[in-house]
Amino acid sequence: xxxxxxxxxxxxxxxxxxxxxxxxxxxxxxxxxxxxxxxxxxxxxxxxxxxxxxxxxxxxxxxxxxxxxxxxxxxxxxxxxxxxxxxxxxxxxxxxxxxxxxxxxxxxxxxxxxxxxxxxxxxxxxxxxxxxxxxxxxxxxxxxxxxxxxxxxxxxxxxxxxxxxxxxxxxxxxxxxxxxxxxxxxxxxxxxxxxxxxxxxxxxxxxxxxxxxxxxxxxxxxxxxxxxxxxxxxxxxxxxxxxxxxxxxxxxxxxxxxxxxxxxxxxxxxxxxxxxxxxxxxxxxxxxxxxxxxxxxxxxxxxxxxxxxxxxxxxxxxxxxxxxxxxxxxxxxxxxxxxxxxxxxxxxxxxxxxxxxxxxxxxxxxxxxxxxxxxxxxxxxxxxxxxxxxxxxxxxxxxxxxxxxxxxxxxxxxxxxxxxxxxxxxxxxxxxxxxxxxxxxxxxxxxxxxxxxxxxxxxxxxxxxxxxxxxxxxxxxxxxxxxxxxxxxxxxxxxxxxxxxxxxxxxxxxxxxxxxxxxxxxxxxxxx
Amino acid sequence: xxxxxxxxxxxxxxxxxxxxxxxxxxxxxxxxxxxxxxxxxxxxxxxxxxxxxxxxxxxxxxxxxxxxxxxxxxxxxxxxxxxxxxxxxxxxxxxxxxxxxxxxxxxxxxxxxxxxxxxxxxxxxxxxxxxxxxxxxxxxxxxxxxxxxxxxxxxxxxxxxxxxxxxxxxxxxxxxxxxxxxxxxxxxxxxxxxxxxxxxxxxxxxxxxxxxxxxxxxxxxxxxxxxxxxxxxxxxxxxxxxxxxxxxxxxxxxxxxxxxxxxxxxxxxxxxxxxxxxxxxxxxxxxxxxxxxxxxxxxxxxxxxxxxxxxx
Numbered sequence: 001x002x003x004x005x006x007x008x009x010x011x012x013x014x015x016x017x018x019x020x021x022x023x024x025x026x027x028x029x030x031x032x033x034x035x036x037x038x039x040x041x042x043x044x045x046x047x048x049x050x051x052x053x054x055x056x057x058x059x060x061x062x063x064x065x066x067x068x069x070x071x072x073x074x075x076x077x078x079x080x081x082x083x084x085x086x087x088x089x090x091x092x093x094x095x096x097x098x099x100x101x102x103x104x105x106x107x108x109x110x111x112x113x114x115x116x117x118x119x120x121x122x123x124x125x126x127x128x129x130x131x132x133x134x135x136x137x138x139x140x141x142x143x144x145x146x147x148x149x150x151x152x153x154x155x156x157x158x159x160x161x162x163x164x165x166x167x168x169x170x171x172x173x174x175x176x177x178x179x180x181x182x183x184x185x186x187x188x189x190x191x192x193x194x195x196x197x198x199x200x201x202x203x204x205x206x207x208x209x210x211x212x213x214x215x216x217x218x219x220x221x222x223x224x225x226x227x228x229x230x231x232x233x234x235x236x237x238x239x240x241x242x243x244x245x246x247x248x249x250x251x252x253x254x255x256x257x258x259x260x261x262x263x264x265x266x267x268x269x270x271x272x273x274x275x276x277x278x279x280x281x282x283x284x285x286x287x288x289x290x291x292x293x294x295x296x297x298x299x300x301x302x303x304x305x306x307x308x309x310x311x312x313x314x315x316x317x318x319x320x321x322x323x324x325x326x327x328x329x330x331x332x333x334x335x336x337x338x339x340x341x342x343x344x345x346x347x348x349x350x351x352x353x354x355x356x357x358x359x360x361x362x363x364x365x366x367x368x369x370x371x372x373x374x375x376x377x378x379x380x381x382x383x384x385x386x387x388x389x390x391x392x393x394x395x396x397x398x399x400x401x402x403x404x405x406x407x408x409x410x411x412x413x414x415x416x417x418x419x420x421x422x423x424x425x426x427x428x429x430x431x432x433x434x435x436x437x438x439x440x441x442x443x444x445x446x447x448x449x450x451x452x453x454x455x456x457x458x459x460x461x462x463x464x465x466x467x468x469x470x471x472x473x474x475x476x477x478x479x480x481x482x483x484x485x486x487x488x489x490x491x492x493x494x495x496x497x498x499x500x501x502x503x504x505x506x507x508x509x510x511x512x513x514x515x516x517x518x519x520x521x522x523x524x525x526x527x528x
Numbered sequence: 529x530x531x532x533x534x535x536x537x538x539x540x541x542x543x544x545x546x547x548x549x550x551x552x553x554x555x556x557x558x559x560x561x562x563x564x565x566x567x568x569x570x571x572x573x574x575x576x577x578x579x580x581x582x583x584x585x586x587x588x589x590x591x592x593x594x595x596x597x598x599x600x601x602x603x604x605x606x607x608x609x610x611x612x613x614x615x616x617x618x619x620x621x622x623x624x625x626x627x628x629x630x631x632x633x634x635x636x637x638x639x640x641x642x643x644x645x646x647x648x649x650x651x652x653x654x655x656x657x658x659x660x661x662x663x664x665x666x667x668x669x670x671x672x673x674x675x676x677x678x679x680x681x682x683x684x685x686x687x688x689x690x691x692x693x694x695x696x697x698x699x700x701x702x703x704x705x706x707x708x709x710x711x712x713x714x715x716x717x718x719x720x721x722x723x724x725x726x727x728x729x730x731x732x733x734x735x736x737x738x739x740x741x742x743x744x745x746x747x748x749x750x751x752x753x754x755x756x757x758x759x760x761x762x763x764x765x766x767x768x769x770x771x772x773x774x775x776x777x778x779x780x781x782x783x784x785x786x787x788x789x790x791x792x793x794x795x796x797x798x799x800x801x802x803x804x805x806x807x808x809x810x811x812x813x814x815x816x817x818x819x820x821x822x823x824x825x826x827x828x829x830x831x832x833x834x835x836x837x838x839x840x
Contacts, residue, residue: 044614051568128569128577187614206613206623207791208697239695239789243679247687248694409562409804412571416578425571440572447574 028222028525033233034508036521037245037257041207041238046190047167048120049127053517056164056430058236060518061212063167063195066095066114066146067158069432073282073515074342076162076432080109080196080219081146084161090153090470095161097144102217103170104200111141116171118148129165132156132431153470159342159433164518169195198229198522210236212521220522230510230525246503249274255508255526258519260501262326262382268503275506278329278499279513282338282429282437285330285382287374287390287493288415289422292453296419302370303421306489311360313350313493315397316390320352322496325385330496335483336441338497340515343434345480349487349494357397369398374422375414378405383424386495418451425450425492428517434479438463442486452491459485531832538825545821546814550602553813554595557806563587564611564804585611598810608807612800617811621793625815627697628792631708631715631784632777636770638716643723648759650724651731662724670721674780678714678787685710695789711788715780719773726769730762737761764834771827775820 042055047063050056068079081095101109120126122133135154140147150157160166169189177188193201196219199212212234220228237254239245245257246264250271260268260276269276289303289312302308322330331339334346361367376383391401406414414420429437439446443463444455462478469475487494500513507527512520565581566573582588586597601608607617646666650659669677686694698707734740735758743753782794793812800808831838 043612051570125580128573131574190614205791206615206620207795237696237789238791240786240795241695241789244682244695244787244789247679247682251687251690251694253694253696406561407802408570409560409567409802412566413562415571416566416573447572 027224028230028510028523029527030226030230030525031232032526032528033235034231034256034521034524034526035235035237035254036511036519037237037239037248037254039238039240039242039245039259042210044190045193045201046186047164047169048129049186049190051128053428057517057519058210059164059167060197061199061234061521062193062197062201063164063169064101064197065162065164065166065168067162069159069162069514069516069518071512071514071520072280073340073429073432076158079162080114080168081161084158086470091150093148093150093157095146095148097146098219099144101196101219103173103196104194104215104217105170105173106217107170107172109168109170109196111144111146113171114146114168115139115141117168118166120169121165121167127165129163129430132160132163132165132436153468155469155472155475156431156433156435156467159431163431167195199234207238209238212236218522222523229522231521234521234524249503249505252505256502256504256511258500258502260503262329262498262501265327265329265501273506275504277502277504277511277513279502280340280515281498281500281513281517282340282427282515283500283517284333284336284338284427284497285386285495286333286336286425286427287386287422287495288425288450288452289491289493290418290420290452291449291491292418295421296417301421302364302366302372303491305364307360307364308366309489309491310350311357311364311397312394312399313490314353314360315357315393315399316350316493316495317352317393318350318495320393321386321389324389325382326496326498329501330498333494333497336486336490336492336494337434337437337483338429338515340497341429341434341437342432343476343479345476345483347484347487354393354396361397361399366398369400371400371402372421373402373404374424375404375406375411375420376424377408377411380424386424390493415451418448418453420451422493430516432516435463435467438466438479438482441492442482449491454491456485531829534828534832535825538821538828542818542821545817549817550599550810550814551595553810554598554806557804557809558591560801560804562804564806567802567804568612602810602814607811610800610805610808612803612805612808617807620796620808621811621815624791624793624796627704627708627790628778628781628785628794629819630704631712631781631790631792632774634705634708634712635715635719635777635781636774638712639720639723640770642716643720643727646720647724647727647731648754651728651735652754654728654732659728663728666721666724669717670725672718674714674718674783675787677717678711678784681710681714682787695787697790707788708790711784711790714784714788715777718780719777722773723766723769727762727766730765731758734758734762760834764831767827767830767834771823771830774823775816778816778819 040054043052044050044055047059064080066079066081067076070077080098082098083096085094103109118139122130122136124130135150135157137149137151173194174189177185179185179188198215198218200215202213203211214229214232222228242261248254249257265276268274289309291303293304295301318332335344337344339346376387387403394401415423441450442459444460459482462482466475466478510524565578569577610617610620613620646662650662653659682694686692692710693707696707698704743757781792782798785792785794797812
C-alpha cells in the first residue's frame with residue numbers, strides 16, 4: 001500500500017514536471033568509478049558534531065541510521081532496523097536489528113553500538129542536533145533488540161531515528177581512535193570515518209577531493225539480489241565555481257555535478273550528451289520581516305502591524321520572481337514549509353494585488369508608504385534578482401526598499417541579535433517531519449519565530465501538543481491550523497520553492513537526491 | 529652595507545613586522561561583525577547552543593586574555609586549531625600553500641617572459657606599428673577582469689581544444705605545472721601588461737640618457753648598448769614593480785583559484801573569512817606577510833646586482 005502510494009506520488013510529481021528522473025534502465029553496470037563535483041568541501045564528517053549541509057548531505061554514504069527516509073522524503077523505511085514497534089502508551093519503542101550487518105572494517109554491528117551511538121547523539125553537550133532525540137529517557141540493548149524508553153509520547157522520534165545525527169558508529173573503533181578526550185577522538189575518527197554505509201572514505205585532500213571505495217560488507221542488496229553499491233569508487237571533486245563545474249562536465253572530466261545555476265538548466269536539458277535532473281526538495285526561499293513593535297534602536301516598526309505584512313505579500317508577484325530568478329523552475333510557496341514536508345497543508349497565498357496592498361497600507365496608516373531595508377548576501381545572484389524585482393514591486397505601493405549587502409556571518413549575527421528590518425532567507429529540512437521547520441519558523445520560544453518576534457500563543461500551544469500527539473489525524477489537524485494561523489499575517493514574504501538542480505553525463509545514472517538534500521550514491525553507476 | 533649585512537638586517541626587520549601584523553590582524557578579524565559561532569551554527573542556532581560553543585572555543589574570555597594566549601602560542605610556532613576544519617592550522621596552511629606559491633611563481637615567470645621582450649620591441653620601435661599593436665593588446669589584457677579571462681581561457685583551451693584540463697591541481701610536480709599553466713597565464717596577462725608599460729617607458733627614458741650617447745660614441749655595438757646599458761638600467765624600476773606586485777598577485781590568486789579549482793591559500797583565506805575562522809585568518813595573514821617581506825628582500829638583492837650603487 002505504502003509502495004503504491006509512493007509510486008503514485010512520484011508519478012504525480014513527474015507529471016507535474018517537478019521531478020525529472022532518469023527512466024528505468026535495463027541493467028546497472030557494476031564496478032568502475034564516478035566523479036561527482038561539489039561546490040564546497042565537507043568540513044567535519046561526524047554525524048553528531050557537524051553543522052553544515054556539505055557534511056550532512058554526504059554522511060549517508062558513509063553511515064547508516066536505524067531507519068531511513070523514503071526517497072520522497074515523506075516517510076521512513078527500514079534501515080539497520082528491520083522492524084519497529086511502539087508500545088500501547090507510546091512511551092517505548094522496540095526495534096529489531098537487521099541480522100549480520102557489519103561495519104566496513106568487517107566487525108559486527110551490535111545493539112551495544114546502537115545504544116552507545118544514540119546515547120552520544122542525544123547528549124545535550126554533544127552538538128547542535130541533540131534536540132531531535134531529547135525525548136529519549138533511556139536505551140536498553142540486548143541481542144538484536146534495542147528498546148528505547150521515552151519521557152513522553154513523541155511522534156517525531158521515528159523520523160528522528162532516520163536522520164543523519166542518529167547514525168550508528170562502532171563504539172570499539174571510535175574509542176580506538178587516537179586522542180585523550182571524546183572531542184579529540186571524534187576529530188581523529190572523522191578524519192578516517194568507518195561506518196556501515198555503502199562507501200568508505202579512503203582519501204581526503206581537503207579542498208580538492210574525497211575518494212570513497214565501495215564497502216564490501218554493505219548489507220543492502222540491489223534489485224538483482226546482488227550487493228550494493230554498484231560503483232567500486234566514488235570521487236568527490238571540489239570545484240567552487242559554477243561555470244567551471246559545468247565546463248568540466250561538458251568536457252567529460254566529471255560524471256555529474258550539483259547546484260547547476262537556474263540560468264543554465266535549459267541549455268543542459270538541450271544537450272544530448274547530458275541529463276538534467278531536478279529533484280524535489282524541501283528548499284524554500286523567502287524574506288523574513290521583523291515583526292516586533294520597535295527596532296533595536298527604539299524606532300517604531302511598521303511591520304509590527306499585520307496589515308503591513310499582508311500588504312507587502314500582496315504587493316509581490318511571486319510568478320514574476322519565479323520567472324526571472326528561477327527561469328520558471330520554482331513554484332510559489334504555499335505555506336512556510338515546502339510542499340514536500342509531511343503534514344504540509346498549503347493554500348494559495350497572497351495572489352498579486354497591488355490595489356489591495358495599497359488599501360491595507362492605508363488602513364495601517366501608511367497610505368504614503370514607508371522606507372525599510374533588507375540584509376542580503378553580497379555576491380548572491382539569486383538574491384540580487386529577487387530583491388531587484390521586489391524592490392520595484394514594493395515601489396509601486398509606496399514602500400521604498402534599501403538593500404544592504406553583507407556576508408553570511410554578518411547577516412546571521414544581526415539576525416540573532418534581532419537587529420534587522422528584513423533579511424533574505426532560505427530553509428531546507430533535515431528531518432522528515434514538520435516539527436523542525438515549525439519550531440524555527442512559528443513556535444516562539446525556540447528562536448522567537450525566525451527572530452522576527454512574531455508570536456501567536458495558539459500556535460505555540462498547538463505545537464507543544466503536536467509534539468506529543470500520537471493520533472496522526474489529530475496531529476495533521478494541529479499542523480493545518482498552525483500553518484493557517486501563520487500564513488494569515490506572516491512574519492515572512494513568501495517567494496518560492498525550488499528543486500535541486502543536478503546534471504549528469506548520459507552514462508552516469510542511478511543517483512538520488514531526496515528532498516532533505518541527502519545525496520544517495522548507493523545505486524549509482526556509470527555505463528561503459 | 530654589505531649584501532650579507534643587508535640580508536641580516538632585513539630578516540631581523542621581519543620579526544617586529546610579524547608581531548605588529550599579528551596584533552593588527554588579531555583585532556581586525558574580531559572587528560568583523562559576527563563570530564565563528566554564528567558562522568558555524570548559522571541561522572538555526574539556539575541561544576544555549578551558541579553560549580556553549582562560545583565557551584568551548586574560549587570566545588567568552590576577555591579579548592586581551594585571548595590575545596595573550598594567541599601571542600604566546602604563536603611564539604612557540606603553534607597557530608592553534610582551525611575552527612571550521614577542526615584540523616591544526618599549520619596543517620591546513622601547509623596543505624594549501626604550495627599550490628599558491630607555485631601559481632604565483634609561475635605567473636611571475638610567465639609575466640616577465642611575455643613582458644620583457646615585447647617591452648623591448650615596443651620601445652625600440654616606439655611610435656611604429658609594432659609598438660601600437662603591442663600597447664593596444666596589453667591595454668585589453670590589463671582591463672579584462674581576471675575571472676573573465678580565466679573562464680575564456682578555460683572555455684577555449686581546456687573545454688574546447690582539450691589542450692589543458694578544465695581546472696584542478698593534478699598529481700606530482702609535472703601534473704601540478706600542467707594544471708597551473710592556464711591559471712598562471714590568466715594572472716600573468718594583466719601583470720605582464722603592467723610590467724610591459726613600465727619597462728617600455730623606462731627603456732625610452734634611459735635611451736635619452738647621456739651615458740647611452742656616451743656608450744654609443746665609444747663605438748659600442750647597438751646590441752651591447754641596448755642589452756648591457758639600456759636594459760640593465762631600465763630594469764631597475766621594473767624589478768621594484770615586480771617585487772611590489774607580489775602582494776597583488778597573491779590577491780589575484782584568490783579569484784583564479786576559485787575559477788580553476790586550485791586548492792590554494794587564496795580560497796582558504798576567503799572561506800576562513802566567511803567562517804570567521806580566526807586562527808586560520810591570523811596564520812595566513814602572517815604567512816602572506818612573510819612572503820611579501822621576502823619578496824621585497826629579493827627585490828632589493830636583485831636591484832643591488834643590477835646597480836651596485838643601491839647597496840651604498
